[in-house]
Amino acid sequence: MDKVLFGDNQFFAVNHLSDEKSREQAVRFKEDSAIIRVLDQAIETGINTFMCTTHDRIANICDHMRANPEKYHDFQIFPGMPYAHKYANAVTELGIIGTIKQYVPGNIFGTFAKGGMAYLSKDFLKLMEILIDAEMKMFKGIKTPVIFIQNVVTDMILGMKAYDAFIAYDEYIRKKYNSEPGYITMNMPALLDALNSVGIKNPIICSSINKIGFRMSGGKEIYEKYLREKEFRPIAMQVLAAGALRPKEAIEYLGNFPRIESVLFGASSKAHIKETKELIEHYL
Amino acid sequence: MIKAGVIGLGKMGISHAAIVSPHKDVDLVAVCDTSSLILEGFKKFTKARVYDDYKKMIDSESLDFVVVATPTRLHYPMVKYALDKGLHTFCEKPFSLTLKEGEEMTDLAARKSLINQVGYHNHFIGTFREMKRLLAGGILGNLVHFTGEAYGPVVTKPKSGTWRSDPGEGGGCLFDYASHVINLIQEIIGKPVEARGSQLKKIYSKEVEDAVYSVLKLETGLTGILSVNWSDETYRKMSTSISVIGEKGKMICDATELKIYLKEPDRNNSFDRGWTIKYLTDLAIPVDFYLRGEEYTAQIDYFVRNVISGKQPEINTFRQALETDRAMELIIADSKR
Numbered sequence: 001m002d003k004v005l006f007g008d009n010q011f012f013a014v015n016h017l018s019d020e021k022s023r024e025q026a027v028r029f030k031e032d033s034a035i036i037r038v039l040d041q042a043i044e045t046g047i048n049t050f051m052c053t054t055h056d057r058i059a060n061i062c063d064h065m066r067a068n069p070e071k072y073h074d075f076q077i078f079p080g081m082p083y084a085h086k087y088a089n090a091v092t093e094l095g096i097i098g099t100i101k102q103y104v105p106g107n108i109f110g111t112f113a114k115g116g117m118a119y120l121s122k123d124f125l126k127l128m129e130i131l132i133d134a135e136m137k138m139f140k141g142i143k144t145p146v147i148f149i150q151n152v153v154t155d156m157i158l159g160m161k162a163y164d165a166f167i168a169y170d171e172y173i174r175k176k177y178n179s180e181p182g183y184i185t186m187n188m189p190a191l192l193d194a195l196n197s198v199g200i201k202n203p204i205i206c207s208s209i210n211k212i213g214f215r216m217s218g219g220k221e222i223y224e225k226y227l228r229e230k231e232f233r234p235i236a237m238q239v240l241a242a243g244a245l246r247p248k249e250a251i252e253y254l255g256n257f258p259r260i261e262s263v264l265f266g267a268s269s270k271a272h273i274k275e276t277k278e279l280i281e282h283y284l
Numbered sequence: 285m286i287k288a289g290v291i292g293l294g295k296m297g298i299s300h301a302a303i304v305s306p307h308k309d310v311d312l313v314a315v316c317d318t319s320s321l322i323l324e325g326f327k328k329f330t331k332a333r334v335y336d337d338y339k340k341m342i343d344s345e346s347l348d349f350v351v352v353a354t355p356t357r358l359h360y361p362m363v364k365y366a367l368d369k370g371l372h373t374f375c376e377k378p379f380s381l382t383l384k385e386g387e388e389m390t391d392l393a394a395r396k397s398l399i400n401q402v403g404y405h406n407h408f409i410g411t412f413r414e415m416k417r418l419l420a421g422g423i424l425g426n427l428v429h430f431t432g433e434a435y436g437p438v439v440t441k442p443k444s445g446t447w448r449s450d451p452g453e454g455g456g457c458l459f460d461y462a463s464h465v466i467n468l469i470q471e472i473i474g475k476p477v478e479a480r481g482s483q484l485k486k487i488y489s490k491e492v493e494d495a496v497y498s499v500l501k502l503e504t505g506l507t508g509i510l511s512v513n514w515s516d517e518t519y520r521k522m523s524t525s526i527s528v529i530g531e532k533g534k535m536i537c538d539a540t541e542l543k544i545y546l547k548e549p550d551r552n553n554s555f556d557r558g559w560t561i562k563y564l565t566d567l568a569i570p571v572d573f574y575l576r577g578e579e580y581t582a583q584i585d586y587f588v589r590n591v592i593s594g595k596q597p598e599i600n601t602f603r604q605a606l607e608t609d610r611a612m613e614l615i616i617a618d619s620k621r
Contacts, residue, residue: 012520013520014520015540019523019525019538019539019540019541022520023518026518091294091295095294095447096294096295096298096319096321096322097319097321124324124325124328124329152575152576155302155573155574155575156298156299156302156575157329158302158306159301159302159303159305159306159573159575160298160301160302160305160326160329160330161305161306161330161331162329162330164328164329165329186574186575187573187574190306190573212565213570214565214568215574217571217572217573217574218572218573219570241565242540242563242564242565243563244563244565244566
């Protein structure tokens with residue numbers, strides 16, 4: 001994995017500190033061309049990995065990449081699925097079964113020919129595979145060497161102790177996409193223990209890692225202990241703690257943990273991208 | 285370890301199950317739903333025993349508490365049954381469809397001294413909690429006006445939906461979205477006693493309102509505006525905010541930041557004159573497990589602590605939720621005028 005992973009929150013009005021900022025971002029990135037311009041600036045600074053959700057608009061970005069193969073030859077995407085708000089809002093409106101019906105491609109009764117929903121109920125893993133394939137469709141022809149599950153889903157599975165789902169995900173991503181499975185979580189130590197307990201060793205785990213312990217469930221101490229002592233491939237996100245930290249002190253902190261392989265960050269201006277990238281390369 | 289059961293495995297029920305299960309003091313022993321698909325999933329992937337009948341679950345398991353996360357219409361029979369059997373009860377919001385049922389549940393919980401809580405989770409968001417503390421300390425002086433708002437993209441085109449689009453089940457923007465805002469106004473600023481100019485507006489839904497607008501008068505005499513719309517796709521997710529203006533300044537609060545403007549410095553809180561902004565990063569309540577927001581775990585932590593200690597709760601009691609139901613009744617009645 002590259003040391004520097006460029007994120008997409010800024011493009012989709014995700015700002016953990018300010019709803020007002022979110023709105024400004026929504027205005028600024030209204031057109032896909034504005035997103036592409038910033039991505040191109042990231043590429044100009046030497047960044048080659050874009051880590052993004054499966055937001056509908058990413059499909060347009062993928063189209064652009066496929067249309068310009070030379071320009072994006074070295075560029076790769078780490079998808080994170082699903083774009084959770086899409087499903088969360090759908091579940092509020094349509095219920096769980098209604099949401100499955102809406103997002104499983106084709107006629108669900110056709111997909112599960114043998115008795116429709118009754119058959120489905122015994123084959124959740126097949127359903128998971130269909131949903132993964134649906135989300136992955138937009139990346140066809142683009143390099144996706146690592147594929148992540150988003151924290152809402154990871155942590156839901158973790159909370160329910162439904163660890164068999166992790167095994168199934170892990171196997172499917174390797175087999176079908178020939179990619180490395182990754183996990184985004186807000187509960188890194190608990191997740192690593194869970195994955196290890198079902199035989200998933202040395203996993204790629206992306207979690208909040210920052211000096212003030214923001215969104216580091218269970219506390220900063222246990223995170224630091226795991227970063228020092230455990231075997232896994234950590235990616236640090238929310239390193240600026242939603243803007244509470246200055247870039248230099250934030251990234252200097254990460255330098256205490258040599259095991260951290262990559263840092264995920266988003267920025268909207270070339271100067272910010274360049275500054276953060278240089279800091280990461282200096283301290284990591 | 286205390287033993288828990290979850291009744292209703294929709295969006296909130298599953299989320300509660302995933303938070304209760306890893307809790308260090310709780311064993312999630314049973315879940316209940318009517319969907320065979322969902323029950324199969326729990327049976328296959330989790331250790332909880334599954335039931336399709338809540339009475340059977342409560343009778344067969346020796347539970348300490350239940351979480352009731354079913355459509356609102358079903359709260360009354362389920363909560364009542366649980367309380368009758370001596371179980372502490374966490375109930376999702378809104379509390380009840382009729383005040384009579386709400387009163388009965390509230391009285392029963394009080395009579396049996398059982399821990400009772402309703403899922404108005406915004407009270408476990410650090411920013412709203414800080415706003416309440418500052419207002420209670422009188423930081424703004426005499427209050428002049430307030431605005432309570434929530435917007436989000438739940439129903440953004442015409443189509444039929446679930447129980448949330450059925451008024452008889454407790455669906456609609458008033459019960460689902462506005463209840464949160466009304467409850468925040470009630471607990472942070474003051475209890476609404478009168479509603480005027482209320483509008484329950486349909487935008488895309490056929491059966492229920494998609495927006496709620498009203499002028500609320502509180503028992504202190506203060507009036508303010510309620511403006512809630514769940515068909516506003518300019519928001520990525522539900523965004524709730526409360527603003528209050530007083531003689532000494534103003535506060536604007538949402539789930540991520542609290543903005544305070546003061547005409548004069550405040551020595552008690554060491555705020556300067558002008559704007560001070562407090563962020564969630566400093567105010568968030570620490571939790572051991574995170575799913576969708578600290579507040580969802582923090583509210584369960586609070587409930588579990590009270591169940592274990594036997595201490596009666598002060599936040600999100602049945603009685604407070606009943607007051608919110610009462611305020612919603614005022615708005616409905618006013619909208620028909």
